[in-house]
Amino acid sequence: xxxxxxxxxxxxxxxxxxxxxxxxxxxxxxxxxxxxxxxxxxxxxxxxxxxxxxxxxxxxxxxxxxxxxxxxxxxxxxxxxxxxxxxxxxxxxxxxxxxxxxxxxxxxxxxxxxxxxxxxxxxxxxxxxxxxxxxxxxxxxxxxxxxxxxxxxxxxxxxxxxxxxxxxxxxxxxxxxxxxxxxxxxxxxxxxxxxxxxxxxxxxxxxxxxxxxxxxxxxxxxxxxxxxxxxxxxxxxxxxxxxxxxxxxxxxxxxxxxxxxxxxxxxxxxxxxxxxxxxxxxxxxxxxxxxxxxxxxxxxxxxxxxxxx
Amino acid sequence: xxxxxxxxxxxxxxxxxxxxxxxxxxxxxxxxxxxxxxxxxxxxxxxxxxxxxxxxxxxxxxxxxxxxxxxxxxxxxxxxxxxxxxxxxxxxxxxxxxxxxxxxxxxxxxxxxxxxxxxxxxxxxxxxxxxxxxxxxxxxxxxxxxxxxxxxxxxxxxxxxxxxxxxxxxxxxxxxxxxxxxxxxxxxxxxxxxxxxxxxxxxxxxxxxxxxxxxxxxxxxxxxxxxxxxxxxxxxxxxxxxxxxxxxxxxxxxxxxxxxxxxxxxxxxxxxxxxxxxxxxxxxxxxxxxxxxxxxxxxxxxxxxxxxx
Numbered sequence: 193x194x195x196x197x198x199x200x201x202x203x204x205x206x207x208x209x210x211x212x213x214x215x216x217x218x219x220x221x222x223x224x225x226x227x228x229x230x231x232x233x234x235x236x237x238x239x240x241x242x243x244x245x246x247x248x249x250x251x252x253x254x255x256x257x258x259x260x261x262x263x264x265x266x267x268x269x270x271x272x273x274x275x276x277x278x279x280x281x282x283x284x285x286x287x288x289x290x291x292x293x294x295x296x297x298x299x300x301x302x303x304x305x306x307x308x309x310x311x312x313x314x315x316x317x318x319x320x321x322x323x324x325x326x327x328x329x330x331x332x333x334x335x336x337x338x339x340x341x342x343x344x345x346x347x348x349x350x351x352x353x354x355x356x357x358x359x360x361x362x363x364x365x366x367x368x369x370x371x372x373x374x375x376x377x378x379x380x381x382x383x384x385x386x387x388x389x390x391x392x393x394x395x396x397x398x399x400x401x402x403x404x405x406x407x408x409x410x411x412x413x414x415x416x417x418x419x420x421x422x423x424x425x426x427x428x429x430x431x432x433x434x435x436x437x438x439x440x441x442x443x444x445x446x447x448x449x450x451x452x453x454x455x456x457x458x459x460x461x462x463x464x465x466x467x468x469x470x471x472x473x474x475x476x477x478x479x480x481x482x483x484x485x486x487x488x489x490x491x492x493x494x495x496x497x498x499x500x501x
Numbered sequence: 502x503x504x505x506x507x508x509x510x511x512x513x514x515x516x517x518x519x520x521x522x523x524x525x526x527x528x529x530x531x532x533x534x535x536x537x538x539x540x541x542x543x544x545x546x547x548x549x550x551x552x553x554x555x556x557x558x559x560x561x562x563x564x565x566x567x568x569x570x571x572x573x574x575x576x577x578x579x580x581x582x583x584x585x586x587x588x589x590x591x592x593x594x595x596x597x598x599x600x601x602x603x604x605x606x607x608x609x610x611x612x613x614x615x616x617x618x619x620x621x622x623x624x625x626x627x628x629x630x631x632x633x634x635x636x637x638x639x640x641x642x643x644x645x646x647x648x649x650x651x652x653x654x655x656x657x658x659x660x661x662x663x664x665x666x667x668x669x670x671x672x673x674x675x676x677x678x679x680x681x682x683x684x685x686x687x688x689x690x691x692x693x694x695x696x697x698x699x700x701x702x703x704x705x706x707x708x709x710x711x712x713x714x715x716x717x718x719x720x721x722x723x724x725x726x727x728x729x730x731x732x733x734x735x736x737x738x739x740x741x742x743x744x745x746x747x748x749x750x751x752x753x754x755x756x757x758x759x760x761x762x763x764x765x766x767x768x769x770x771x772x773x774x775x776x777x778x779x780x781x782x783x784x785x786x787x788x789x790x791x792x793x794x795x796x797x798x799x800x801x802x803x804x805x806x807x808x809x810x
Contacts, residue, residue, distance in 0.1 A: 216614070236630055266614045270621035272630035273586040280582050300639065301607055302669035302736075305525070305575045312579035321545055321581035330609065332641045332664055336671030355641055360611035362645030369688060371678040376685065379678060427611075 193319065193349025195393030196326060197401070197423055200351070201448060203259035203292050208501035209488040210447075212294065212425070213254045214455025215263040215282060217243040221460045223476035240274035243267070247282045250459050253480045255289035257488065260325075262425075262453055265297040283323050287316060294425065294451075295324035298355060300337050307340035314341065315348035326351030328403060328425070331380045338400075342387055345399045351423075352400045354384045357415065359405025359428030377411070381418055388421040395448070397423045404442065406434030406452065413441035416449070424450040429487070430457025436487075436494035447499040452491060458483045502628065502658025504702030505635060506710075506732055509660070510757060512568035512601050517810035518797040519756075521603065521734070522563045523764025524572040524591060526552040530769045532785035549583035552576070556591040559768050562789045564598035566797065569634075571734075571762055574606040592632050596625060603734065603760075604633035607664060609646050616649035623650065624657035635660030637712060637734070640689045647709075651696055654708045660732075661709045663693045666724065668714025668737030686720070690727055697730040706732045706758070713751065715743030715761065722750035725758070733759040739766025739796070745803035756808040761800060767792045 194202075204210050219232060219239055226246045230238045251261065263286075268279035286293045293316065299309045313327045314320055329341050331354050341352045357367055357377045367377040381402065388398025401423035404415050412426070424442045428434045429452050442450035461467050461483035462476035471479045492498040503511075513519050528541060528548055535555045539547045560570065572595075577588035595602045602625065608618045622633045638650050640663050650661045666676055666686045676686040690711065697707025710732035713724050721735070733751045737743045738761050751759035770776045770792035771785035780788045801807040 264610070264614060264617075266608075266610055266617035266621070270617040270630065272621065273582060273589050275621075275630075276585040277582040296610075298610055298639070298642075299575075299607070301573070301575055301605075302667060302672075305573060308573075308575035308579040312575070312581065312584075321579065321584075330607070330639045330641050331675060332639050333607075333667050333669060334671035334674035334676065336669055358611060358642050360642060360645055362643035363611075365643035365692070366641060366685065366688065367643065369680040369685065371680045371685065376675065376678065376680065379675060383674070 196345065196349055196351035196399050197397035198393040198395050199325070199349065200259070200292060200423065200451070201395040201397070204448070204451070204500060207257065207259045209258065209491060210451045210497050210500070211258040211484065211487055211491065212451045212453040213250070213258055213261045213458050213484065214453050215247050215250065215261055215459065216455040217246050217267050221456070221463065222246055223462055223473045225474060225476070236271040236274045239271050240278040243275065244278040244281050248285055249477055250480055251286050251289055251291065253477050254458070254484050255291055257484050260292035260294055260451060261286050262294045262296050264455065265295065280322060287323065292325045293323070294326040294328070294351070294353065295322065296328045298328050298330050300330040300333050302333060303336045303340060306337045307344070310341045310344035314344045314350035319348045324350070326353060328353045328355065330355050331383070335383065338387070342391060342400055346391055350399065353403050353425045354380065354400065356380050356384060356402040357404045357408055357411050359407045359432055363405065378418065381415055385419040385422050388419065392421050397421055397449070401425060403427065406439045407432055409434070409438040409441060412439065416441055426450050426452045430454040436490040440495045443496040445496055447496040454487055458487065505654065505658055505660035505708050506706035507702040507704050508634070508658065509568070509601060509732065509760070510704045510706070513757070513760070513809060516566065516568045518567065518800060519760045519806050519809070520567040520793065520796055520800065521760045521762040522559070522567055522570045522767050522793065523762050524556050524559065524570050524768065525764040526555050526576050530765070530772065531555055532771055532782045534783060534785070545580040545583045548580050549587040552584065553587040553590050557594055558786055559789055560595050560598055560600065562786050563767070563793050564600055566793050569601035569603055569760060570595050571603045571605050573764065574604065589631060596632065601634045602632070603635040603637070603660070603662065604631065605637045607637050607639050609639040609642050611642060612645045612649060615646045616653070619650045619653035623653045623659035628657045633659070635662060637662045637664065639664050640692070644692065647696070651700060651709055655700055659708065662712050662734045663689065663709065665689050665693060665711040666713045666717055666720050668716045668741055672714065687727065690724055694728040694731050697728065701730050704757070706730055710734060712736065715748045715751070716741055718743070718747040718750060721748065725750055735759050735761045739763040745799040749804045752805040754805055756805040763796055767796065
């Protein structure tokens, strides 16, 4: 299997944009036509079936437009084994539609246990049970907890995105603590960059990259400088408040180096004021399409990703 | 539902010991009679069925002896949806046998997503889909990522164990970084202790506790001093190298305040030199029983937990 970062670069060049659509199904936000009679008190099978139907229809719309999707495990796990079954179907369906799949699980554990997660999640198609192209990973447990993910990723053409600077308002509590001359997230960044350089493919990016939030544009610029070989997964665009200009510094000058996630702003676009009146809940897929196209246009206009199209 | 820490204290007093049995099924370590014809290349359904059978038999042995079990999610997740189904069965079976269940998932995410994990995992019986009594949680994403777990735990009589000082050799890479006068893990410890004090039950312990590894006994003593209201989940005993004397300082003088995990040293005791010859693989459940009793005896002899029996 080809190197993950090279596959990512290929997919981005083919679609001409670095938009990552986050698949975060939430029962209360589903369009009424998909939700049907499913209530919070419904059995998990019914909710899982609605999530699967919803994600399938989202994928139908976005697959021709974007290079990758990012299912958020929490929303599937929340509904127990039926939710997990729906997640497996979503991952397989996305692959069938030529999308890369970054599984957002923020997993980690000590060495031999981390190897279990890595083995289960990393490796698209049949090379792993879940079939993810990449997985998000938490750094708190240190180097020996991240290495098993790196080893499996390198074997199977998979990718690892380590949390460096997260997009949430409270992320700084520990991430911004000064450890010597640098905040904690810069120490994590240095560790990730080492792994990226060690695992780099022909496009110059490692199999290991970083999660770096769009809601902290200055830190994003600083990290881009400090981490030349690390691909950035950038959350925080859209509903979390960041705009295209905020993610500009995540890219290298050639428009590569970052993939920008938007979850609710795309998948629940039918509820956004600018689409609600135009399409309403019945044409929710048109709202998904328009929101995706709008985000692509914004990134093309305001970031170096404009050179990809 | 009664406060988690009060339920934990009650269960520990009833059994007279603070042993936590880690359910970490690994295919290559299963006793041959359980593994049968299941190979690495077998389909996940076959592996999951073997894990379920194995954990059920372990629970049959340990339920009369110890207060709680800790299934490690990675080993179940590794086998996809069938593995998750087996995990759900294991959690339910443990509850039927009057065991508390601490789900070891080391989960976390940003606020609204963390709420999804919390809702799915926390709350035994039917109050959550998975039915865990408690969940392990990673701190890197900060306060607003931990609060949803705390809120749900308080609502449902659940518990949260936040990673503070992990047992693995490389855990110090970030955890031991000096941030001002204290290492990072002490900053996390102070945050956890605040939450513990805020959520304390009638026994004086919070619904929020800490994961603090037995492999760092000096730090464990220091943390016990700094975190009077925090219950400790202590990994690292047995196969990871720590002995009863190493966990002594995790307890308060009355024998409460810590629960000590042992996974492989108990569930795969049939492979340990001291049991292999006595019981062999056919009597593997007797080895599980003897290893559990031996650990109980060691904690009673060498730690304040001796006062519980």
